[in-house]
Each structure stands twice: as structure tokens, then as C-alpha cells.
Amino acid sequence: MDAMEKPKYDGSLIGKRIPKMDAPEKASGKTRYIHDIDLPGQLHAKILRSSEVHARIVAIDTGAARALPGVHAVITAADVPWQRPIGVAKDHLPLKGDRVRSPRDEIAAVAAESEDIAAAAVKLIKVEYEPLPIVATAEDSLKPGAALLHGEDLIVTGPDGKREVVHKASHDNVAMTFNYGQGDIPNGEAESVVVVEDVFRLHYVTHCCMGVSGVIAEFDASENLLLYSNTQVPFLHKREFAELLGMDPGRIRIIQPPIGGGFGSKLDIYPFEPIAIYLAKITHRPVKLIFSREEEFMASPTRQPVLLKMRSGCRSDGRLTFRDVETVHDNGAYTSWGATTPFVMMQTISSLYRVPNCNYRTRAIYTNNPYAGSFRGYGNLQATFAVEAHMDKLAEAIGMDPLEFRLINAQDPGEVTPQGMHFKSCGFKDCLQTAASRSDYQAKFSAARGKWNDGNPVKRGVGMASMLHVGGGAKIYPSDGCGTIIKMDDFAHITLITGASEIGQGSETVLAQLACEELGLPLSAVTVVNNDTDVKPWDVGVHASRTTFIAGNSALGAARKAKAKILAAAASKFGRPAERLDLREGCVIDKATGEKLIEIGKLIRSLHFSDKAELVMTTFYYEPPSHKQDKEFRGDVSAAYAWATQVVEIEVDTETGIVKLLKVIGAHDVGRVLNRLGIEGQIEGGVVMGQGYALTEDLIVENGVIRNPNFRDYKLVTAPEIPEIDVSFIETMDGEGPQGAKGVGEAPAICVAAAVANAIYNATGVRITALPFTPENVYRALHSNSQPPTWIAAA
Amino acid sequence: MSPQPATTGRPAVAPEEGVAAIETYAAPRSLAEAVALLRTGEATILAGGTDLMPQSKTGRARFQRMLMNVRHVPELRGIRGTQDCVRFGALTTITELLDSALVKNRFNALWQAADHFASEQLRNAATIGGNICNASPAGDTLVPLLVFDARVELTSEVNGAAARRTLPLAEFFVGPGRTQRRATELLTAVEVPLPPDGFFSEFYKFGTRPALDISAIAIGFGAVRDGQRLRQVRVAFGAVAPTPIRAAKTEAALASQPLPAAIEPALAAAAADIHPISDIRASAWYRRELVRNVLRRMLNNVTQN
Amino acid sequence: MSPKIDVAFKLNGVDVRTTVSPGMSALEMLRDELHLTGTKYGCGEGECGACTINVDGLSANACLMFAADCHGREIVTIEGLVSDPRTEALKKSFVAYGAVQCGFCTPGFVMQARNLLEKVRSPTPEQIRRGIEGNLCRCTGYKKIVEAISEAAAASS
Incomplete structure (x- = not known):
């Protein structure tokens, strides 16, 4: 024992800079990531996806693929008549037998000796289609007479031959709705001296985990299933896979190898996972399925694109009177977690600031577009973008400093909001004041406004935005x-x-x-x-x-x-x-x-x-002392809430439209810092992800087709583009948090786009209500060559 | 790497025309051997590979029966200066351009294009010959090479001996991805006349990052300064026409009167020189706006310096 | 059908021989044939740098290189740098400075950073940011990666 190395002790570990153990x-x-794991006897799988956006499948010919040497199995929906639907609304069969609704749609899959053979076999499968009208936007989807994406019952045939309707025919293209209200909007409007209204459009972005999606499935001799999976919710997925396969959940084991990035992308089951399992079952061999990067762009989820109409008002003393919001979410062809982001959006809309009268109506609309999942921030980037634009607009309309305006309306500790959230610890006002003073916000804000017409084509501006997010779990299941x-x-x-x-x-x-x-x-x-x-x-x-x-x-x-x-x-x-x-x-x-x-x-x-x-x-x-929301969406869903304010400084080149993010000054109420190195990393990474959402990332979807499924044209922020980042931690020592800490993972990504929008206005006097702020979009807005988003005409 | 259209923009080839079409692989050790192998015109030439590999992996490269790796052909290497001309072997990498004092001192716009080129990993692999043969409208080195009146040297085997022809780069490009190179020819070098004394040049690539970006537009500009008069003006544009182009009208406008009076006529002329299209990287309208605003800024800088 | 090509080269200081197909990338050869999985597939198009290796002293994207073209070359991967002082300094500083989160991009960054420090002993933060412009990271926001490379440069120079 004495010869052993003695461990070093350095007092308390809390708040120190502790290197990540792995x-x-x-x-x-x-x-060894999932891509690096190979099991003896393993086969490689590839998926055939649709070449059409929306079509009936008339015939599938797999003969040539099956005949290719090295191919062990080729499956289509006909081979797994017992397959069951996946996703949040169970509207989505992993293998499509009669109809495709998006170019990502899985029609057939091959298991072969090598990836090359599987890929070659996929190319030999012939599919005959009968095209259907493409529903390219949520607006088109709501028009009378629009093709219905799920207008027929979804029927599956069980292993016992019994037919079952698993998703009922829908008479319209509305996938999901959420309606929430507090107070009385007309009263609030009557009390207002100023009312502002805008339509905001939030675009498609996607996770771009550096490690592409993958899975390895294997059945043992007793038909127990072993999955190597990058899921973020292994226990929920055990149960879901069990339902999909008609087996006892106890016989499913999920091993999660280290993951090459998550960010919410792995909260749902996607078709490739059951498909690999079917192939493993049929071939009695371990089956590994790994995406290509192009597939990752096409077939992994997106952040939900949203069209959002907001009307807000305030009194002459700056107090908010009401906020009335309606949104349409492009759901894509199937329903995943994206459709449920209103849960989070409504928290920001109703409770980031005190607003006595508030209404929020949402619809998620089926289209032939990629379908949206959960993504770091979960709707909050979209909601914050709109709310914070209106905070600046209202302040300007009554001639008040934007910081002062926010401080008047900001939540305090102890507040129980009309939606039922109880802010036991709340450092919001500290966040506002700290970010403002460290950035010299007020002086810079005034200075920039004075230079709108100074003739210099390169403008500077500052913008502020704040956020509220769950920081003590979120009780969306009975247990959290x-x-x-x-x-x-x-x-x-x-x-x-x-x-x-x-x-x-x-x-x-x-x-x-x-x-x-x-x-x-x-x-x-x-x-x-x-x-x-x-x-x-x-x-x-x-x-x-x-x-x-x-x-x-x-x-x-x-x-x-x-x-x-x-x-x-x-x-x-x-x-x-x-x-x-x-x-x-x-x-x-x-x-x-x-x-x-x-x-x-x-x-x-x-x-x-x-x-x-x-x-x-x-x-x-x-089990945290939080509560599931009731049917009116009221309830204290989290045991603690996190707050943050970020101020950004930008430069706008009005002759090219290039917006440079120079500096981000953040103040985050994190409860308490546990690992300073880790928390800084979360915030810096989140800020740069928010920068991408604001400035560079744009998943271009035209008529259901992703036009830029690669890193060449889907632009992640690179190292030379990053801003200076200054972070202050507001330690409110939450009473329920471990050592006083609250959650922080999503917070830093949420404010950036909203703050940049406010900064562009501060720099140029032009308010842009549609993301992203790519050079051409900004240039068009600055030179009046674009239409601001408008609310949907048909509905 | 010379940028290509988005992967969705380039059609997929039939499986049997992809890598499966390759029957033989050759790695010649001399130019004579290489052009001999090219005799039937049935070889796909591999140089840096930075475009060929991703295209082949996504099923968008059409392969000939032979894959010929020319990276071991010594005659294709090296930057050699003579009295009035510099010869860049086709395998000259972008890194070699960047590291060359000759390029930095005499061909500033080319050096700047090399500096803005993709990333270090790609600069180490990508070759000037590959960039030219890919003939992307947005190819990074092409615009400055046009400014410097570059000529390409093509070699083939005629009657058992290597035969060379050269033609101006400006005539080499036929359309996006298409050139005057015959299937039996190997692009062996780029010859660039040394610019006259006092010639200065600038390259501007539009983008939000220094590199790893595909030009929405690129502008190359060069001239000899004589007070506020510009002589031997050369202007080239990238990504605003089916091929990188020399802008003859713009050049004439700039040569016709002194700065700054020449600026507005030159901008009008540039608008006539370019024929941009709309694609996922930029609309035609925006490309026109950029050319005007960026060229104006470049010319204002010239006026003031 | 497709021809087999024999290649012989030096991999991490050891002479290796293997057989590849014409369309195979160096990345596929390293990972699937030679079982060195520290070099990662991120995009297959040279846009992310996760597969950065060193070829004849220069950094390269293994995904863009034809496996057949490795013949006669000297190739170094992250696995071959276990006793290289500069790489050890980089790995240490990546750990100590929090430059690793999911870690998938990290070997590529270490390889590219080593390459940068071979050329520039004491790079400025600006030079470091340019030096890693071909490497994407989705987790860290790059700031800690730049700090880690700065520190490693100071420690090993």
C-alpha cells in the first residue's frame, strides 16, 4: 500500500476548474465511439430513401439487390408487416410501403458483408412512384384543398394477422395544437399606451453533431436484444423499442458508447434504428448502420421552423400590459418532439417578464418538409427572438432606455407566475445589470443610434436579450x-x-x-x-x-x-x-x-x-419537487429556473450585408458554479451555436428538398469567426440545487440571435424579423429589397 | 480544392459509371509514361484528389476505365522562374504557392487567393492544375491567374513523342466543369508572364470567413499605377458567369480616364461584363450588388492610396 | 470486378503493406483495414478536419486521399504520436483547458494543432484560429481549443 501513489487533496472541489474525466x-x-465498434460476424446496413418528395409507391423491385453476392437481406415494408409506428404522434412507420412523404423516407434496407456491398445493393433496388402534389410550406398546407399528408388511416398487421389502425386519418394537416391564456387580452390592450405587432420567421437549422448517427443491433440466442445506441433517453427507448417489437422491455439492453454530440437530436427514435433491428432479427447477425454526412443532413431532425405573430403593449410607465401570440410550426411530414416545443415557448412568452394578460395559440402543420425534433433550447430561441425584439420596440416607442424597461418588467425571486412557475431563486435583475455594466451597454447603445446617418458604410451596434429556461429538470413525464x-x-x-x-x-x-x-x-x-x-x-x-x-x-x-x-x-x-x-x-x-x-x-x-x-x-x-402541468399548461414544471442576459456587439457592413459578431457579454444565473471549466465550456459552446443560428446556419429546403446537405454550404461557425466571450456567473445558490447549482446546458444558445437582431437595429435603424442574418438577407433588408414576413393569408 | 456546386446540383451518375467503372490503376513515374497511358483517352486523372474523392463517394464522379495517379510525375512539380515568365508545374499545391516568395512578391492577388483557399489540410493537397481542370466558376486560384494572363500547357503523346500546346487560360474554360482539355491531354503546367514593373494586384473573395468558404463572388484586380491613371488594367471576376471571366469592358473603362472619375463608368461596365445566376449561395441580384459595391470599395482604396 | 491495388507505406513509423480498392479513401483504409479508429469520419468532403492525418510531414484530410495514393508515403495518425513531446503537450493542454467535450473532433484538432506548431512555434491567437479553420467543433465554441494550443506552444517551446 505504501508504495502506491498518494492522491492529492486540494480542499473543496466545488467551483474549481476540473478537467473532464474522459x-x-x-x-x-x-x-471508441459507435462508429469505432465492430462486432464479430457483423453485417453492414444501408437504407434506400425516396427519390420523390411526395408520391405513392407503385412497385418495389428488390430482385437484383437480393442477388448481389454478399447481400444477406433486403427488406421492405412488405417483409415487416408487423412494424409499428414511431414518433411523438405515432404517425410514422419506419419502412414506407405505400407512400413517401419526404425525400428522407425509408423504402428498403440492405444488410450485407460490407458497407460497399450494401451501398451497391441499395442502388440496384428499383422503385416505381406515382407523384402526389407537394405541400411545400405550412401556408400551402393550410389552404383549402391542400393534399392531406395523413388523410388515411395508418394500419398495421400484427404478427397474429390482426389489422389495427395505429394513426387515425386526419381531415386537415394540423398535427398538433397548443393554446394557453392568462388574463384578458382586450383589457390589457385597453390599458396600453403603445401597441406593437410583428410577424417573425424562424428558419431551419440542424444539429450537425460531428459524429454521424448510427446503431448496432444484435439478438442473442434467446432473442434478447442488445443495442449499441447513441440515444439520450435509453430507458424511455427501451420501452418504446419493446412496443415496436412486441417484446418485453426487460429483454432489451441498451449500451451507450461515447457520443459524438447530442444537443437534443437523439431524444426520439428514428426509422434507421428499428430498421437495423429488423435486419438483425432477420439475419441473426449483429447489424451496424452508420449514416453518411449527407444522410445525417437529410434524415436527422431539425430545429422547428416557426412563423410567429406577436402583438404586445405597455403602459407609459413601462409596465407590460399584454402579449398576444399566434404561431404556425412547420411540422414536416411526421411528428417528432419539435411539435411540442410550444411547452417551452409559452414559458418565455408568459413568464420571462411579468405580463398580466397573455395569449398563445399554436399549430404544428404537416408538410412534405424535413421533420423537426428537439434541439438545445427547445423552442426557446424562437420565442426569445420575438419577445426580446418587442422589448426593444416597446421601450423605444415610449422613449425609455431598453435596460430600464426590462428591469421594470423583470421577474424577482419568489414570484409565482400566472402559468404556475415558482421562481424560488432568481438572479434575473443581477444578470441584466451585470451584462449591461460589463458591456457598457447604455453608452454604446446611445452612441450607435447617433451614427445611423453618418455616412460610414460600416456600422456598429449593441443588442441585449435575456432568457428564462428550466434549470431544475422539466416534469413532462410522470417522473423526472x-x-x-x-x-x-x-x-x-x-x-x-x-x-x-x-x-x-x-x-x-x-x-x-x-x-x-x-x-x-x-x-x-x-x-x-x-x-x-x-x-x-x-x-x-x-x-x-x-x-x-x-x-x-x-x-x-x-x-x-x-x-x-x-x-x-x-x-x-x-x-x-x-x-x-x-x-x-x-x-x-x-x-x-x-x-x-x-x-x-x-x-x-x-x-x-x-x-x-x-x-x-x-x-x-x-425525484424533484416539481409538477406536471395541468390541461391548461399551468404548473411548476421545474424545481428551479435559470436566467441569463447576453449583450452582443456587432459590426454591420451595409455594402455587403456581412454582420460580424465582435463580442458577447453574458451574465448567467447558474445557481452555483460546480466545475468552472465545464460551465465555461457549456456557455462558450452554446454562444457559438447561437451565433451559427443567428448568422451562418441555414438549412435550405426548397419544395421539400434540402439543397445544402453538406458542410460546404451549411455553414457552421469556424474558429476565425468566433467572438470575444465574457461570462459572469450570478450565483443565487438555489435551495434545491446540488450545492446550490441549477441547469445551464441550453441557456447560452438561446439569447444570441435575439440580441443580434436588436444590435442590427441599434447599428442601422433597420429591424429584421426573419432569420438567419446571412449577408444576402441582411443586405436585402437594409436596401429594402425584401418583404418582411407576413402572416398566413388562408388562416 | 476548387469549389463545386452543392452536391445536389451535380447529378448522380449511374452506379456502373462510378468507381465501379475503374478497371486499372496506374501511377506513372514520368511524363512520357503518363501521356502514353492517356493515349486512348480513357483515364481519369487523379492529382490532389480533393474534388474527385468526395464526388466519387457521393456517386457524382464519372470514372474512366483507368484511374491514373499523376502525383509521382516529377515533370509536373515545381515553380520555376525565367526572365519573363514563371512556370507552375500542374502539381504545385496551394501551400507551395503560399510559401513562395516569388508569388508573394510578384503575384500578390494569387498569393491572397491561396491564403483564402479552403483550409490548410486542403491547401496541402489541392493543386493548381486540379483547380484549373475542375473549371469551377468560383475556383479560387482562377480569378488571379486570369489577372496575370496565365496560359495553360497541355501535353499529349503524338507519334510516340510528347507534344505540347499552350493556350490562354481565358480561352481554356468552356463552361462549368468543362474545358478545352482533350481526353488524351494532360495539363502539365501553368505559365504566367511576370507582370510589368509597378504592377500591383488585389484579390477579394466575398465571405464571412477568411477561408473554407465558397465565393459568392470573387474579384481580381491589377494595374500599373501612374498618378491617378491606371495602365495595363486587368480585372477578372469569379462566380458571376458560367466560367471565371476577364472583364474587358471594365478594364477599358478604367483605362480610359483617371481615378476617381473612372470609378462609376467602370462599375457600369462591370455590370455589363457579368452574367450571374441565382443559386443557393447567392441570388443574381445580390451578386450584381456585391460586384458593384466591392469593386467600388477596391477602386476607392486604390484612389486613396 | 474492381482491381486490387497493393500499397506499401510507413504508418506511424512502421512499414505496412495492404491491399486496397481504387475508390477507397485513406480514411477507410486506416479505419476499416488497419483498425486505427482515432482518425474520424465527420463529413467525407474535407470540410470538417475530423480525419486530419499527417502525410509526408504535412497535414491532410484522410477522407480526400485515395488509399492507393498512400503507396510510398510516410503517414502519421494520432495513434502514432504517443511519445511525441509536442503532441503530448497538446493532449495535456486540451485536457487541462477544457478543450474536449464530446471529443469526436479532438484527435483531428490535436493533429492539426501539432502541424501548426511544427511550422509556427509561438503562434498568436489569430494564427491559431486560422490554423484550425479547417476543423469543425460543434461543442466547445473553439475558445478553449485556441487557449489549449496557445498553452501547449508555450509549454513546448
Whole structure:
């Protein structure tokens, strides 16, 4: 033992800059992502997608593909008549047998000895189509007489031959609606001295995870299913896959290899996953299916495009009177999580600022476009874009400084909003003031306005936007909980088995920190296990900025129980009351004297090497004290709420339309900083993702076809383009959060586009209400060569 | 890498015309061997590979029966200056252009285009010959090469011996992706006359980033300064016509009177020189606006310096 | 059908021989034939840098290189740099400066950063940003990557 390397102790781990535990493996190229895993006997699968946007399938000929040497199976819908629908509305069969509604649509799939053979076989499949009218926009989709995307019952035939309607025929193209109201709009309008109204258009963007999507499926001899999957919600998907396959969920095991980016893209099941499973079932071989980048653009989800009409008013003293919002969401051809983003949008619309009268009506509309999923921020980027534009417009209309206007309407701690959210900790006003003072917002704002007509073609401006987002989970399922198991070995090394999933955000490190802080152990004494549903306890999944808060509280709970067990053993061994003892630097100490009584490992060995052996192994389940919303969407869905304000400084070249993001000054109420390195990384990465949403990224969809399915023309921000980033942390020490922390994952991406829009106005006097601010769009707006978005005519 | 239209813009070829069509692979060690292999005109030439590989992976490259890798042909390498001309071997990489003091000192616009070219990884692989043979309307090096009156050298085997012909780059491009190169010919070099003393040149590539971007428009400009008069004016545009073009009317307008009086007529002339189209990268209208505004800015800078 | 091409080259200091098909990329050869998976597929079009390797002393996108063209060359991948001091300094600083999140792009960044530091010993932040312009990262926002490369340059010069 003495020869062993002694761990280093450096006081509290909380708030320090702690390197991510898995980073050394990743930096060395040793981490095995799903793409890097090959199983013996594995086959490779490829999918045939539709060459048409909207068509009936008349015939599929797979003969030549089946005959190709090296091909093990070719399947179409006819081979899996028992397949069941996927997605949020269960309107989507993985393999399409009679009709395609988008060029991403899966018609057939091949499993072969190699990827090349599978790809060659796919090309040999002949499909005959009968074209149907293309529904290219939500507006067209709402017109009378528009082709119905799901106008027929979706029927499946079970393994027993029984036919079942799994999705009923719809008489219109409305996939989903949400309506929310508080107060009375006419009253609010009557109290207003100023009313503003605009239509905003938010565009398509997509996740662009650097690792493309993939899955490996394998059945064992007893027909148990093993999936290597990058899902962000393994336990929910176990259940969903079980329903899809008609099998017991307990016989499905999901292993999550390290993931090449998530950002919400892996919250739903997509057709490629059941397709790989069907092929594995049919071939009795492991089947691996990996996308190409072009496929990733075509067949992974998007952020929801939204057309949003907003009317808002205020009194002469600056208090908001009402906000009336209607939105139309382009749902695409099938329904995934994108359709449910109004859950989040309405929080911002109703409760970011105090607004007594508020109405929000939404419709998600089927079209032949790509379908929208969940994406970091989950609707909040879109809602914040509109709300913050109106905050600036109203302030201007009553001649008030925009910061002062926001401070008048900003939420305070203790507020319970009409929608039922309870802001127990709330650093919103601190965020506003900190971001404003660190950016010298007010002086720069006034200075820029004075230069609108100075003849200089290159303008500067500042813009401000703020956000509210869940920071303590989001109870959209009956449970929003997470379990933890802590097991301590003879050498005081712990295995922390968490239900939480790691998608690069650094949860394993934060959870280890929280446990170590409690147990007085160094980080080197922890192994985190978080990737196997046969091992780890239940968790809802990694989404909604919930992992640090929920899994953190869970890890803390398990660590506290382990600590109590150790201290009880020490108490009896040393004859001192447990309350007098503590764990520090790997030892049991006497709190009063600081005396080190025994090394924890030694104590545990003494427990184990006895005839009354006792293991230090604890479990804890944390369920946040939040509530599911009622049917009117009222309820305190999160145990805590996160706040942030960002000020951006930009430069606009009015002769080219190029907008440069020079600096982002952010102030984030994160509750408490747990890992300074990790949280900075979340914020910087989120800011740059927000920059892409605002300025460079644009998934161009024309008549249902993605025109730029590659990084050449879908422009992610590159290193030379990044702004200077200045982040302040507002530590409100949330009473429920682990060590006071709140969630932060989504927050930093939310404000950027809204702030840039306000900055463009500040620089030029031109208000642009449609994203993205790519050079041509900005140039057209500045030179009056574009129409601002208008509300849909037909509805 | 010379930028190509969006992958969706280039039609897919039949599977049997893709990589499956390749029956033999050859890596000649000399020019004589290379042109001999090209005799039947049934070889796809591999140089940097930066365009060929992605096109083949997405099923959009049409292959001949032979894949001929010319990267080991020594005659295609090197930058050699003579009294009045510089000869760039076709395999000269963009990095080699960037690292060349001769290019930096005498061909500034070409150096700037190399600096704006894609990324370092691509600059290390992509070749000047490949950029030219790809004949993209937005090809990064093409606009400055037009400004410098470059000529291309094509070599083929005639009666058992290597035969060369040269033609002006401005005549080499026929349309997007199409050139005057015959199937039996190998582009062996680019010859660029040394510009006259006092010749200065500038390259402007429109974009939001320094590199890894495909031009919505590119402008190359060069002239000899004589007070506010410009002599030997050369202007070239990229991405505003089916091929990169020299702008004869713009050049004439700039040569006809001193700056700044020449600026507005030159902008009007430029509008007549270009024939932009709308695609996913920019509308024709916006390309016209950019050419006008950016050219004006370039000429104003010239006037003031 | 398609011809087989024998290639022999130096891979991470060791002479290797393998057989490739004409359409195969160096990336496919490294990953699927030679089982070196530290070089990643991100786009297959040279736009993301996740497959950055070193060929005859220069950085290159393995996805754009024909496997057949590797013949006679000297190729180095992330796996071949375990005892290279500059790479070790980079890996350490990437870890210490939080430049790694999902990590999928990281080997490519390390390879490209090494290449940059071979050419420029003490790059400015501006030079670093330009030096990694061909590498995409969706997680970090690049700031910590630039800081990590700066630190590694200071540590190894």
C-alpha cells in the first residue's frame, strides 16, 4: 500500500476548474465511439430513401439487390408487416410501403458483408412512384384543398394477422395544437399606451453533431436484444423499442458508447434504428448502420421552423400590459418532439417578464418538409427572438432606455407566475445589470443610434436579450427522476453508477465532484458508470438542462448515505458519536480536533474482513419537487429556473450585408458554479451555436428538398469567426440545487440571435424579423429589397 | 480544392459509371509514361484528389476505365522562374504557392487567393492544375491567374513523342466543369508572364470567413499605377458567369480616364461584363450588388492610396 | 470486378503493406483495414478536419486521399504520436483547458494543432484560429481549443 501513489487533496472541489474525466482518452483518439465498434460476424446496413418528395409507391423491385453476392437481406415494408409506428404522434412507420412523404423516407434496407456491398445493393433496388402534389410550406398546407399528408388511416398487421389502425386519418394537416391564456387580452390592450405587432420567421437549422448517427443491433440466442445506441433517453427507448417489437422491455439492453454530440437530436427514435433491428432479427447477425454526412443532413431532425405573430403593449410607465401570440410550426411530414416545443415557448412568452394578460395559440402543420425534433433550447430561441425584439420596440416607442424597461418588467425571486412557475431563486435583475455594466451597454447603445446617418458604410451596434429556461429538470413525464448506486471498494475507490447519460457536457465529472466532495475523496478515486441499461438505475434522459441538477442531487443523496454508513462504522470503532466525525482527505476525522482517525480504505477493509461483513453500497433516487402541468399548461414544471442576459456587439457592413459578431457579454444565473471549466465550456459552446443560428446556419429546403446537405454550404461557425466571450456567473445558490447549482446546458444558445437582431437595429435603424442574418438577407433588408414576413393569408 | 456546386446540383451518375467503372490503376513515374497511358483517352486523372474523392463517394464522379495517379510525375512539380515568365508545374499545391516568395512578391492577388483557399489540410493537397481542370466558376486560384494572363500547357503523346500546346487560360474554360482539355491531354503546367514593373494586384473573395468558404463572388484586380491613371488594367471576376471571366469592358473603362472619375463608368461596365445566376449561395441580384459595391470599395482604396 | 491495388507505406513509423480498392479513401483504409479508429469520419468532403492525418510531414484530410495514393508515403495518425513531446503537450493542454467535450473532433484538432506548431512555434491567437479553420467543433465554441494550443506552444517551446 505504501508504495502506491498518494492522491492529492486540494480542499473543496466545488467551483474549481476540473478537467473532464474522459478527456485524456478522447484527446488520444482512444475513445471508441459507435462508429469505432465492430462486432464479430457483423453485417453492414444501408437504407434506400425516396427519390420523390411526395408520391405513392407503385412497385418495389428488390430482385437484383437480393442477388448481389454478399447481400444477406433486403427488406421492405412488405417483409415487416408487423412494424409499428414511431414518433411523438405515432404517425410514422419506419419502412414506407405505400407512400413517401419526404425525400428522407425509408423504402428498403440492405444488410450485407460490407458497407460497399450494401451501398451497391441499395442502388440496384428499383422503385416505381406515382407523384402526389407537394405541400411545400405550412401556408400551402393550410389552404383549402391542400393534399392531406395523413388523410388515411395508418394500419398495421400484427404478427397474429390482426389489422389495427395505429394513426387515425386526419381531415386537415394540423398535427398538433397548443393554446394557453392568462388574463384578458382586450383589457390589457385597453390599458396600453403603445401597441406593437410583428410577424417573425424562424428558419431551419440542424444539429450537425460531428459524429454521424448510427446503431448496432444484435439478438442473442434467446432473442434478447442488445443495442449499441447513441440515444439520450435509453430507458424511455427501451420501452418504446419493446412496443415496436412486441417484446418485453426487460429483454432489451441498451449500451451507450461515447457520443459524438447530442444537443437534443437523439431524444426520439428514428426509422434507421428499428430498421437495423429488423435486419438483425432477420439475419441473426449483429447489424451496424452508420449514416453518411449527407444522410445525417437529410434524415436527422431539425430545429422547428416557426412563423410567429406577436402583438404586445405597455403602459407609459413601462409596465407590460399584454402579449398576444399566434404561431404556425412547420411540422414536416411526421411528428417528432419539435411539435411540442410550444411547452417551452409559452414559458418565455408568459413568464420571462411579468405580463398580466397573455395569449398563445399554436399549430404544428404537416408538410412534405424535413421533420423537426428537439434541439438545445427547445423552442426557446424562437420565442426569445420575438419577445426580446418587442422589448426593444416597446421601450423605444415610449422613449425609455431598453435596460430600464426590462428591469421594470423583470421577474424577482419568489414570484409565482400566472402559468404556475415558482421562481424560488432568481438572479434575473443581477444578470441584466451585470451584462449591461460589463458591456457598457447604455453608452454604446446611445452612441450607435447617433451614427445611423453618418455616412460610414460600416456600422456598429449593441443588442441585449435575456432568457428564462428550466434549470431544475422539466416534469413532462410522470417522473423526472434519476437513480444512483454508489459502491465502495476495499481501497476507498468508488464506482458511481448513475442513471444519467453523458453527451459531452461533462456530467460524469460533475457527478464525481459532488460525490467526492461529500465523501472526502479525490476525483482519482471515482469510476463513473453511465452507459448500460442493464447496470444503471432509471433516469428520464439527458435533456432539458436537467442532468447536473437531477442526477447531481441523486449522486449527492447516494454519497450522503454512503457517508452515513462509513461514519456509523467509524463511530462504533472509535467510540465517538457519528455527529462528531467527518470525512476529509480520504480519512475519517474528528470534526472538533481535525484529528485523522483512520484512512477510509482501512476502515472499509476492517468491515469487510469480519464475520459480520458489511458492504458500503448505497442507492438513492431523486425525484424533484416539481409538477406536471395541468390541461391548461399551468404548473411548476421545474424545481428551479435559470436566467441569463447576453449583450452582443456587432459590426454591420451595409455594402455587403456581412454582420460580424465582435463580442458577447453574458451574465448567467447558474445557481452555483460546480466545475468552472465545464460551465465555461457549456456557455462558450452554446454562444457559438447561437451565433451559427443567428448568422451562418441555414438549412435550405426548397419544395421539400434540402439543397445544402453538406458542410460546404451549411455553414457552421469556424474558429476565425468566433467572438470575444465574457461570462459572469450570478450565483443565487438555489435551495434545491446540488450545492446550490441549477441547469445551464441550453441557456447560452438561446439569447444570441435575439440580441443580434436588436444590435442590427441599434447599428442601422433597420429591424429584421426573419432569420438567419446571412449577408444576402441582411443586405436585402437594409436596401429594402425584401418583404418582411407576413402572416398566413388562408388562416 | 476548387469549389463545386452543392452536391445536389451535380447529378448522380449511374452506379456502373462510378468507381465501379475503374478497371486499372496506374501511377506513372514520368511524363512520357503518363501521356502514353492517356493515349486512348480513357483515364481519369487523379492529382490532389480533393474534388474527385468526395464526388466519387457521393456517386457524382464519372470514372474512366483507368484511374491514373499523376502525383509521382516529377515533370509536373515545381515553380520555376525565367526572365519573363514563371512556370507552375500542374502539381504545385496551394501551400507551395503560399510559401513562395516569388508569388508573394510578384503575384500578390494569387498569393491572397491561396491564403483564402479552403483550409490548410486542403491547401496541402489541392493543386493548381486540379483547380484549373475542375473549371469551377468560383475556383479560387482562377480569378488571379486570369489577372496575370496565365496560359495553360497541355501535353499529349503524338507519334510516340510528347507534344505540347499552350493556350490562354481565358480561352481554356468552356463552361462549368468543362474545358478545352482533350481526353488524351494532360495539363502539365501553368505559365504566367511576370507582370510589368509597378504592377500591383488585389484579390477579394466575398465571405464571412477568411477561408473554407465558397465565393459568392470573387474579384481580381491589377494595374500599373501612374498618378491617378491606371495602365495595363486587368480585372477578372469569379462566380458571376458560367466560367471565371476577364472583364474587358471594365478594364477599358478604367483605362480610359483617371481615378476617381473612372470609378462609376467602370462599375457600369462591370455590370455589363457579368452574367450571374441565382443559386443557393447567392441570388443574381445580390451578386450584381456585391460586384458593384466591392469593386467600388477596391477602386476607392486604390484612389486613396 | 474492381482491381486490387497493393500499397506499401510507413504508418506511424512502421512499414505496412495492404491491399486496397481504387475508390477507397485513406480514411477507410486506416479505419476499416488497419483498425486505427482515432482518425474520424465527420463529413467525407474535407470540410470538417475530423480525419486530419499527417502525410509526408504535412497535414491532410484522410477522407480526400485515395488509399492507393498512400503507396510510398510516410503517414502519421494520432495513434502514432504517443511519445511525441509536442503532441503530448497538446493532449495535456486540451485536457487541462477544457478543450474536449464530446471529443469526436479532438484527435483531428490535436493533429492539426501539432502541424501548426511544427511550422509556427509561438503562434498568436489569430494564427491559431486560422490554423484550425479547417476543423469543425460543434461543442466547445473553439475558445478553449485556441487557449489549449496557445498553452501547449508555450509549454513546448
